[in-house]
Amino acid sequence: MLKQLLLALKRLLRALGPVLVGCIFLGAVYLLYREISKYSLADIRMSLAQISTGSIILSVLLAIINYIILIGYDWLALKGIHKTLPVSRVSLVSFVGQAVSYNFGALLGGSTVRFRFYSSWGFSPMDIVRLVLMLAITFWVGALGLVGAIFMIAPPEIPPELGMHMPLDIRPLGAILFLIAISYLIVCKFIHKPIHIFGKEFAFPPFKIAVAQAVVAGADLVAAGACLYVLLPPDAHVSFLQFLPTYLMAMVAVVLTHVPGGAGVLEVVILHLTTASPQAVFAALLCFRVIYYLLPLLLAAVIFAIYEVRQQAIQESGVLHDAGRWMRAFAPTIMASAVFGIGAILCFYVVLPVSPERLAQIREWIPLGIVEFASMATGVAGVMLLFLTRGIQHRQRAAFRLAIAMLCIGIIGPLLHSLSWFVALMSLIVLLSVLSIRRKCCRPSSLWKLHLTPSWLFAIVSVLVCSAGLGLLIYHMDPSDPVLWTSSDYAADAARLFRTFAAEALLLICIAVGYMRTAPIRKRWNAVRRFGRRNKQ
Template sequence: MNKIVHRIGPLLVVAVFMAAVWFLYRELKHYHYRDIRNAIGAIPTWRLLASLGLTIVNYVVLIGYDYLAMHAIRHPLSLGKISLASFTGFVTSYNFGALLGGTSVRYRLYSAWGLSAVEILQLVIMMAITFWVGAFALAGVVFIVRPFPIPDKLHVPFTSVYPLGFVLLAISLGYVALAAFHRRTLHIRDRQFPLPGARMTLLQLSVAALDLCVAAGCLYVLVAHDITVGYWEFLGMYLLAVVVVLITHVPGGLGVFELILLTLSAPGSAPSMVAALLMFRIIYYLLPLMAAVLLLAGHEISLQRAAAERVWAAIGRWSEPIVASLLSWATLIAGMVLLVSGATPIVPGRRAALEQAVPLSVIEVSHFVGSLIGAMLLPLARGLHRRLNAAWWLTMVLLGAGFVAALLKGLDYEVAIVLITIAVSLFVCRHRFYRKGSLLHEPFTSGWVAAVLVVVIASICVGLFVYKHEEYRFSAWWAFTLRGDAPRFLRASAGALVVLLTFAIWRLLTPPKRIPTERLAGDLQLAAAVVHQSPKTMAQLALLGDKSFLFNEQGTGFVMYARQGRSWIALGDPVGPESERAELVWEFRELVEQYDGWPVFYQVEEECLPIYLDQGLTLLKLGEEARVPLDGFSLDGSTRKGLRQAHHRGQREQLEFAVISGDHVRSLLPELKNISDAWLAEKQVHEKGFSLGFFDETYLSRYPVAVVRQALNVVAFANVLCSANREELSVDLMRHLPGAPASVMEFLFIELMQWGRQQGFQWFNLGMAPLSGVDDRLLAPLWNRVVHLAYQFGDRFYSFERLRKYKEKYDPVWSAMYLASPGGTALPHILGDLTTLIGRRR
């Protein structure tokens, strides 16, 4: 059911948009495009500047939503980070809404800054409560004090907003009373919802009310010179329109917002209202979006200078997860701007200059090509969203061509400025688009399809309105004159539709991208060749034989994974060249999406975290990996006194160490099997797997084995994992006889480290101390606190704390290890699947 809703939801949004456009057309059928153009010209410059100033003030006020929500969930974050998340989050959600994932910008930023999925969900809920409570309170007061009639054409059960005001005010006052007098936690069924105190509630009301008052002022100052409605009555109309927009989920409220305000406004004021709404769209929506794009471009330019300021570097770290998404949405806007420009006539004041400077044939071709470019940019925006390098190159070419076409077809310098701004931003951010692949194979979500439809329908409807008084004849298709704006619109619209239909048909006829099949035995040979080039010993676990592989096209890298429930769990970061890691993560995610699974990456390193954040995954710290530098390792000095004593004790017990390999390992396997079985029986455990080695003769025969003998008999052993270029040494399967000396494993470790140093290895990997180093602050992410509690009190199941203390004796370098997964409510299921997978009987 959820899948069906997810798929048809965007199509319902398109249907709502089309209905709004139809009613808008009926409202404006008695007006001409010329009336609206004249109304735009009649807006005084000082009013435009005042609207711009109020817009800046409003975006500052909007920071209050994030700030209050962050305070409520008790997660400390700098004001700079909160401000950036607020600005980019509201810019994208206002322009694109949930249809294109505009709301995900805030999620990605806060995930990168350490908030868990649960905390982000709490933050978003808190912000929504702040808005709705404030909107209800403000609307209730305004509707009661300054009521206005509701036209019959809206078909609502009220003839006036007066009774609705009491309902809304009662809801908001009920929330205030609940927060002031009820206990701090509200219990609904089996769920708990924290409530803010009275002070926080008043701050919520204040922020939301101030936001809505200033936002309404941004529009009112543009229209106040030509309407008789006062500010407070206009504020009520604005509030009603905003609520309807939020209910419909149309991106930016395009069409719906305009329809409500036009319906509520006085007869005869439609041209002034439409003119004000158009300028409001540019000032309040488009300019902040361009500012966000320029902010990211400025950061990228500064990073390429030696004297880059630290503030830009900080912005870069913060903006990393959202750059490509924001630029892809900006490209979608560029396509829309070109299509709308192609649907409108040449500005009268520029027509004469254009006639003298540019031949008619050039004008005609430029107009047609400009609309074709606009149509092509729409699907290319999706390619940029998927970080495709080919999409970046083609977009850069088209933006350049669109810049020239905009100037040649009508001296549209405004359009040219938008295009060149986006092109420059894309150019300086070119390294963000690294993926190789074809746009024909990239999935188009129903949200993106709906967005493209909305843009195309909007541009065509603009043209139909502008030229509604024209007589459309077949001969108009072939009319080429300087004043033939309507024929140019027809040709441009037809060309744009042909481009999009061709792309759609091409996608439908293109064979689907090959989905890798699960193979084990055949892939092990190819995997072994890649593993032997890896500097990480974890890569050796690929050869256990219990995993599937996803290889890149060249066969030089892979993701090793196994399935458990809905979880597709990859072990570690992709194995292979660093340049291929990001693409392999993308391909793994696409593979998982084919089966409606959850992509999970277990034990990933800190240096690769940006790749997973780029996927919108949540990070959970699992613990810390201990690596001992072997270059200066010795038993000398006071800090190694304990190790020295353990080693001497082993020597007194006549323990002897050796590393064997090849045929010697195979001949010793029966004896090692007996030791392994005895160890399992004593511990009353069974073999595990996936991230832990198990006794398998084929697996053990691949590697050297460290053995400890006593009186010529093997009493302990461990297989030795060696990485490429002698970068790292580690052990996996460690077993000893029940009657072996207590110090036997410590003796084995010490001897093996000394052996590794003599062989020229750089590091000895002691493995991960699970759940250690996880933040236990009250303000730490929820799942991190759960993990820390397991670390403190989980000794009855596993000696987590003692394990870390044991590894500390070797003075290792600790590095964090993470789980990257969808998070949220899926996380408990994922952790359960992971436990089942590792503990599965072998």
């Protein structure tokens, strides 16, 4: 009886998980919208312009240092479960795993990437579970210890809106958090026998590894916080010691909510807890997203593309090592993540208005009709790429060919729409990376037979909701306004975006109709109807 109850509870939690994450995400988006709507786009643009080139370069260097530190997570986890791997493999799985996990979270493959890597190297499922548990413990020991120490040494100021819900002196809270981290070290020092949890055996790591876990996690969080801090303007009047607790609490919130990429959650927490100007903080967060999240994901795709090309040359010569086989097996998954990322970028890109300087150049060089068409084509291509990622992950030929066409639009569209060479360059990088796996995408199955998981659908909806919300935030569009349908001018960004949204909505309707006609969905719907009839009887 107890076993059946636990199984039912497990199924319920598994079903409610995506729903809870979705509610948290929508709440974070609403709070972010309410906070940012107080400021104009010109204020945010001015804050972005105030970020110096030196600050961006320093942030990139800190991000590189941080990703090097992140290798220590997997290295210590392997030591904790008494396994060894070459440094090159540990570095690879750490970088790719973190790049995917930071952008898509555990819901969309952060843990799956590690599972596929380690299982291909001969690790048993239990070994991988213990390793992932060690990774989580490393983060929490470092986070709790660092937050507790800062709360005790230099407690941050509590915002007025939170002062009524929190004690004015948070030093006792810091002491409690610090003691929790210290307790883990004490347990590792004096308990050497394994313990049993839910019938599974777990052993605490040696004391030296436990101390190294706290040091590595602390260094990781400090480096990541510094990567964002250097992007803040000099007149923010916030010291790093004052900013670090805010970043730590934001990262803890991101980990607890499981929202992919921490979308909205990271921004809301930092905006509410920092004392700097909100528009400057939001601009720094946008730049931080590109440096710390997007660029590593693109780099991971490029690494796999280069490796794929080399392995194809080796295969043609008749030699292919085991390392080449497992590396090539993960290429479609990584490329699918990169395609999803560039699709999201295109969806957000069409929302942003064109700068006055580029608008003057566009008036001279590009006809208005082409600009209008490029905007709609870019938005439609972004939405299509979001849906095609599952097909690429499953190596479908049709999804691969459509993705190539959409990526070509993603290169040409931004150039014709606003002369955006940066977005076009990112699309080109992803296109070349995806072309490297053309031989793997050979399955002839139909796109409509592809199963879209709830987590993947949630990620797609998240991107579309956020991009639409950003458009409403910038332009305050009213669908009943006839000007949005009829206005046609180089400076009519709102009308152009509204027509792009209409094209995207039409595409979504076509996709929904296509999936509703497929057999798997009909079977599920018929099963639901039969279940309802039985209950009525």
